[in-house]
Amino acid sequence: MENQKLKILEVMSSVFEVELTSLNEESSIDNIENWDSLRHLNLILALEEEFNITIPDEEVGDLVNYKLINLIVNEQSK
Amino acid sequence: MESLKYTEILQLNKELAKESYNTDFSAKILSNVTVNSFKEIIEYSLRLKKINPKIEIGNFDNIVQDSIISSDCNLVFVFYDILNIIDNVSGYFESLDENSILELAQKIKSEIDLILINLKATPTVIFNTFSAASIVSPFVNQTRLEQFVASLNDYLYGLTAKNLVLVNIDKIIFELGRAQVFDFRFYQSSKAPYTISFFKTYIRAIESTILKVTGKVKKAIIFDCDNTLWKGVVGEDGIENIQMSANTSFGKAFYDVQCIAKHLSKNGILVGLCSKNNLSDVEEVINKHKDMILSNEDIIIKRVNWNDKATNLQEIAAELNIGVDSILFVDDSDYEINLVKERFPDLKTFQVPKNSYLYKNGLLDFVYQNTSLVVSVEDLKKTEQYKEQFVREIAKNNFDSMDSYISSLKIKLDIHKNNQSQVPRVSQLTQKTNQFNLTTVRYTEIEIEEFINSNTKHVFTAAVSDKFGDSGLTVVCIVFIDKDGAIATIDSLLMSCRIIGRNIEFVFMDQVFQFLRSVGVKIIDSKFISTAKNNQVSDFYEKLGFSVIKKSDNHKEYSLDIHQYQNSTIEYIEINKNY
Numbered sequence: 035m036e037n038q039k040l041k042i043l044e045v046m047s048s049v050f051e052v053e054l055t056s057l058n059e060e061s062s063i064d065n066i067e068n069w070d071s072l073r074h075l076n077l078i079l080a081l082e083e084e085f086n087i088t089i090p091d092e093e094v095g096d097l098v099n100y101k102l103i104n105l106i107v108n109e110q111s112k
Numbered sequence: 113m114e115s116l117k118y119t120e121i122l123q124l125n126k127e128l129a130k131e132s133y134n135t136d137f138s139a140k141i142l143s144n145v146t147v148n149s150f151k152e153i154i155e156y157s158l159r160l161k162k163i164n165p166k167i168e169i170g171n172f173d174n175i176v177q178d179s180i181i182s183s184d185c186n187l188v189f190v191f192y193d194i195l196n197i198i199d200n201v202s203g204y205f206e207s208l209d210e211n212s213i214l215e216l217a218q219k220i221k222s223e224i225d226l227i228l229i230n231l232k233a234t235p236t237v238i239f240n241t242f243s244a245a246s247i248v249s250p251f252v253n254q255t256r257l258e259q260f261v262a263s264l265n266d267y268l269y270g271l272t273a274k275n276l277v278l279v280n281i282d283k284i285i286f287e288l289g290r291a292q293v294f295d296f297r298f299y300q301s302s303k304a305p306y307t308i309s310f311f312k313t314y315i316r317a318i319e320s321t322i323l324k325v326t327g328k329v330k331k332a333i334i335f336d337c338d339n340t341l342w343k344g345v346v347g348e349d350g351i352e353n354i355q356m357s358a359n360t361s362f363g364k365a366f367y368d369v370q371c372i373a374k375h376l377s378k379n380g381i382l383v384g385l386c387s388k389n390n391l392s393d394v395e396e397v398i399n400k401h402k403d404m405i406l407s408n409e410d411i412i413i414k415r416v417n418w419n420d421k422a423t424n425l426q427e428i429a430a431e432l433n434i435g436v437d438s439i440l441f442v443d444d445s446d447y448e449i450n451l452v453k454e455r456f457p458d459l460k461t462f463q464v465p466k467n468s469y470l471y472k473n474g475l476l477d478f479v480y481q482n483t484s485l486v487v488s489v490e491d492l493k494k495t496e497q498y499k500e501q502f503v504r505e506i507a508k509n510n511f512d513s514m515d516s517y518i519s520s521l522k523i524k525l526d527i528h529k530n531n532q533s534q535v536p537r538v539s540q541l542t543q544k545t546n547q548f549n550l551t552t553v554r555y556t557e558i559e560i561e562e563f564i565n566s567n568t569k570h571v572f573t574a575a576v577s578d579k580f581g582d583s584g585l586t587v588v589c590i591v592f593i594d595k596d597g598a599i600a601t602i603d604s605l606l607m608s609c610r611i612i613g614r615n616i617e618f619v620f621m622d623q624v625f626q627f628l629r630s631v632g633v634k635i636i637d638s639k640f641i642s643t644a645k646n647n648q649v650s651d652f653y654e655k656l657g658f659s660v661i662k663k664s665d666n667h668k669e670y671s672l673d674i675h676q677y678q679n680s681t682i683e684y685i686e687i688n689k690n691y
Contacts (some may be wrong), residue, residue, distance in 0.1 A: 048122035072148045075298050079149065079308050080118045091297055 042103055045084050049077045062099030069098075087111055113157060113315050118149070118308045125156035133159075137326055138166040140182040142227075143191035144173040146304035150311045157315045161328050162458075171547060172303070176223050177613025179230035180514065187325060188231055190239045192224075194261060195246050195305055200581050205247070205257045213260055219580065221267050226517055228273045236275050236325045238318060241265050243281040246294055246305065277321050284313050319481040330460065330482040331434050332382035334425060335373060336443035337394055337416070340464050341385075341406065342366050346393045357403040365468035369475055370405035377410040381483055382432060384413035386424045386441070391416040421448050422455035440482055442475065518614050519684030521578040525587075525616065527623050528573045529691040530564040537585045538571060541606060546645040548617070549606040550638070550652060555590075568593045572624050576611050586611050589624050593633060600628050602638040605652075612648075618680035621656060623687060629674050636674055642666040 039059075046061065047054040050068040063069045069077075078094055081087070081103065087110035089097070097103050116124070137158055141147060151167050158165040168185075170178035175192055182188050198205045201216060208216075224239075231237050244261040254262075268278055285293050288309055298304040323329040338345040343362045344354035355363035356370060377383040383406070387394060394416045398404055413431060415424040421443070429436040437458035443449055444464035452461055462478040465471055479485055528534060539557040546552065563569040574587035586608035592601045607617055628636065638653050642665075650668075654660070657677060658670035 044123075045119050048119050048126065051126070071302060072146065072304075075146075075302055075304055076118070076149050078298075079295075080122070083117050083308065084119055094297065 038107065039104065041084060042081070042100065042107065045080045046077065046100070049073055049080050057100070059100050081107065085111055113153070114312045116312070121156050122152055125152050125159065128156065128159035131159070133162040133164050135163045135326060136166065137163045137187070138168075138185045139187040139189065140168045140170055140178070140185045141189045141191065142170040142175040142178050142182065143189075143193065144175055144196040145191060145193040145306070146172065146302050147191050147306065148304070149308060150314070153311045153315060157322065158326070161322070161326060163326055171609040171612055173610055174612055176226055176517070179227040180613070183231055183233045185234060187236045187238065188234050190227060190237060192240065192242070193305070194242045194244065195299070196303065198257065205260070206255055208256065213256060217260060217263055220264060222517070224267065224271070226514075228271065228276065232273065232275070234275060236277060236321065237273070238277045238279055238321060239268065240279045240281050241268055243285060245282060245285045245290055279314070279317050284310065284317055288313055316481060320484065323482065324484050329484050330440045331438040332384060332428070332432060333373070333376060333440040333442065333479070333483070334384045334386045334428060336445070336448065337385060337387035337389055337397075339444040340442055341370060341373075342397070343468070346397055347389055351393070351397055351401060354397070354401070355403075356401070356405070362468065363403065365471040367403065367405065368472040372472070372475060372479065374405050374410050376479065376483070376485060377412070379485055381485060382412045383410055384415070384428055385411055386415045386421055386428065388418055388421075389416050420451065422452050425452060425456070425459065440478070515684075521580070521614070522686070523576065523578045523614060523616065523684070524686045524688060525620060526575040526577070526688045527620070527690060528575075529627065530571055531573065531690070532564060534573055534585060535560050535564065538573060538588050541585070541588050541608065542604060545606040545608060546643065547609045548612055548649055549646050550602070550649055551604050551641045552643050552646060553604050563590060568595070572627075574616070574620050576616060583608070583611050587616065587620050589620070591624065591628065593628075593631070597632050598634045600633040600636050602636065605638075615680070615682050616685065617652070619682050619685045619687065622679045623689065625674060625677050633674055636672045638670045638672075640668045640670070
C-alpha cells in the first residue's frame, strides 16, 4: 500500500515538475501550481502506464487530488 | 526509449537536465493538434546525445503564423494533422462535394508553401506526412479522405526545399497499430489525439535526422566476421564449411547482410572488420571464397587479431580519425558486445540475432537510425520535380507574401459593444486566455455583467470568421472611462491564440478608439502586466503608438493622446459593427 502511495506521488512529481518531498496525501490541484489542463492529460497517461490500468472517460476530469487518484487506482487495479 | 515508461522518461530527463553539454540545440514544434507530451520526450532524446535542448511549442493551430517567427531555430517540427483540418470543415469528410475538397487541398498546399518559404532559413524542417489512418475506412477501394490525403502527400514528396525532411506517419501507425497511436479520449477536450507510445516511436523515426543535424551521425560500421559476415567459424569449420550463399538456408541472411555492407561502403559509410581470428584465414575468405560479396576494396580497415575488441575499436577510431562514438559495431557474441558497451557507452552496437531470419531487418533498422543512409531524396525527386514545378508555381503566385495570404482569407470581424448575450463567453475568455492578454485580469460573469450595465465601462468584442470557417467570439477589450469622460483606461485586452497573427488586433483597436473618440475621450491609458505566458504582446502598445510613462520589472504603464493615434492601413479585413 505504501508502495502504491509512493508510486502515485512519484508520477505526480515528475508530471508536475515538483519535488517529491513537497507532495503528500493532501496534494491537489489547488496546491500544485503547475497542475494545468495539459499536464492533467499527461498525468492520466502516466498513471495508466504506471499502474497498467485504464481510467474511464468520465473519471478523467475528477482526478484532482491524491486521494481521488489513489481511489481510482485501487478500483481499476482490481 | 520505447521500453521506458513515460514517468521514467520524465524523471530521467529531469536528471539529465542538471548536466550541461557543449552543444546547444533549439527546436520549435508547430502544430494544429496538442502535442505537449512530446516536449519532454524529445528533450530527453537530445540530452542522451549530450545536447542541451531548447524546445518550444508554438501557439495551438497557428502553424502558418508561427512559421514566420520560428526561422531562427535549428529545427522546426510541423505537425499539420489531418484530424484538425477535416474537423474544421465537416463531421464526415465523405459527404463533402468535390469542389470543396479541391479548394481545401489548394488551401493546404498554399499553406505548406508559405510555411516552407517562411522557414527557408531554418536548417531543418521535419514535416509529418498526412495520414488518413485516424478515421476508419472500408477495406475496399479508396475513400475521398484517402484520396485527399494521397494528393497532399504527393505534393509533399514533390517539394524540393533542401531543408525539408518528411516523416511518414503511416509507417509509425503500421508498426504500432491504430489503437496504440490514437487516444481520442482527450481529442474533444484538448485536441490531443496521440498516445505517448506514438511519440516514443516517433523519436525512433527521427533519430537519423536528429543525429545528422546535430552532427552526431555515425560514420563507420565495423563488423565481426564469424557468424556475422558468414555462418560458421572459419578457424574451426574451415573455409569450405562456412556459408554466405543466397542459395542456402543458413547462408541467405549473411549474403543479404554483405550486400547491405557493400552498399554502405559505396555510399560514404566506412566499413571495417574487427575479428578474433588469424588474419590469414580471414584474408583467404575475402580473396577466395566464391560467395563473398564484400571485397578488399569495400573494407577500409581490418583489425583481425586476438586483442580485445574494445581496444581494437579504439585503434580503428584513431586510425580513421573519428570519435569512438562515431562507430557502429556489429557482432554475434554477448561477451564482445557487452565488453564494448561497457568500455564505450556511446558506441552503438548491434548484436546479430540468434534467429538469422531477423538479421537483415534488424540491421537495416539499426543502420537507418544511426547513419545518413537514407535513399537520397534528391534523386528520387528529380523525375517528379518537373511535373510538380508547374503546379506549385501557380499556388505560389497566389500568395507571395504574408499580407496577400491573410487578405486571401477574407477575414470578417463582427464587432459588438456591451452585448448581454455574450457575458458567459467574455468571462470565459478572460479566464482562459494567457498568451495574447495584456493584463491577464480574470473576471466572473457577474463582473462582466456589471461592466455592461454601467455607463462608464464598456466591453468590446469581436467575432472572427474567414472563408474557411468561423472562429467565433475571440477578441475582448474592456475600457473604463473616468467621470469627466476625458480619460479612458484599457483595463483588459485579450485575443484567443487561434487567431493570432492575422493583424486582427490592429483593426479591432481602430474601432475601439473610434468609439472612444466619438464620445469625447482625449487620453487613453493602458498597461501591460507581464506573466509567464504573455511575452509576445509585451510591446503591443508601443506598436499602437503609446508612450511608456511608468515602468517596473513586470509592469508597464502607457498613455496616448487619442488625436495622435493613427489608424492601421489594413484594408483586407471586413468590419461589421453592431452598435
